Amino acid sequence: DVKVTQSSRYLVKRTGEKVFLECVQDMDHENMFWYRQDPGLGLRLIYFSYDVKMKEKGDIPEGYSVSREKKERFSLILESASTNQTSMYLCASVFPNTGELFFGEGSRLTVL
Amino acid sequence: QQPVQSPQAVILREGEDAVINCSSSKALYSVHWYRQKHGEAPVFLMILLKGGEQKGHEKISASFNEKKQQSSLYLTASQLSYSGTYFCGTESTGAGNNRKLIWGLGTSLAVNP
Structure with a gap:
């Protein structure tokens, strides 16, 4: 079975942190994606990567960066x-x- | 550009049927359907490619009308396990493996005993 594992299910952080x-996948897939999901706004693409060290901005990249080493x-x-x-x-x-698409379980982030 | 899903929500009794629609203002190459249960990851149901095909997955099937730029998901003889939010994702170009989908806002389906 394909497994996509996200490291933290729940995080609470402070503003400015x-x-x-x-995110780790075990199927040697080349393309990987980060989405955020908000009520009323659906799934929005932040960034995606189509190979090691290759990345492309999605629809809402502001305030985010990615790494694929x-x-x-x-x-x-x-x-x-x-x-x-x-x-x-x-x-x-x-x-x-x-x-x-194989999704991870999700990481719910709260920023206080 | 975001596809429009209808209805937004539907409540069924076990055994009833439902249809969920996904319409786009852009020409579509493919339509993807996923179901997400509360607190869980979205799970793949099926992909329909340009060509007007229909696919089936147990008692869940779908059609794709590329001329109308819309897809419909059919749930027949619904079961309690069908409850969840159904999302369509659309792809407007045959971009190979990029799979940069544009997602609808989802249709919430509740199946009651």
């Missing part, structure tokens, strides 16, 4: 967390043959 959200790991970084970044963050990888 640096936040790392880690190894194929299996895709990290989302909030350099200076703000309250409007309180959200559910979902990582996903895609099976290239079918286009099926």
Whole structure:
């Protein structure tokens, strides 16, 4: 079974803190994604990566950066967390043959 | 650009049928359907590619009308396990493996005994 693992299910951080959200997939997928999910706004793409060290901005990249040093790991970084970044963050990888997205369990971040 | 899903919410009794629609203002290459249960990750249901195909997954099937730029998800003889939020994701270009989907806001489905 494909597994996408996000390091933290729940985080509480203070405004201005640096936040790392880690995502690891075990299927050697090339494409990985970070989304945030908010009520009434749906799933919005923050960044995606199509290979090691390759990244592309999604629809809402402001305030975020990413790192992909190894194929299996895709990290989302909030350099200076703000309250409007309180959200559910979902990582996903895609099976290239079918286009099926595999999502992690999500990381619910609260910024106080 | 965001696809529009309808209805926003639906409540069913076990055994009833439902249809969820996903409409786009852009020409579509593919439509993806996912279900998310409360507190869980979205789970893949099916992908429909340009060509007007219909697919089935147990008692859940879907159609894709590329001329109308819309897809419909059909749930027949609903079960309690069908409860959740259904999302469609659309892809407007055959971009290979990029899979940068644009997501609808979801349809909340509740199946009661």
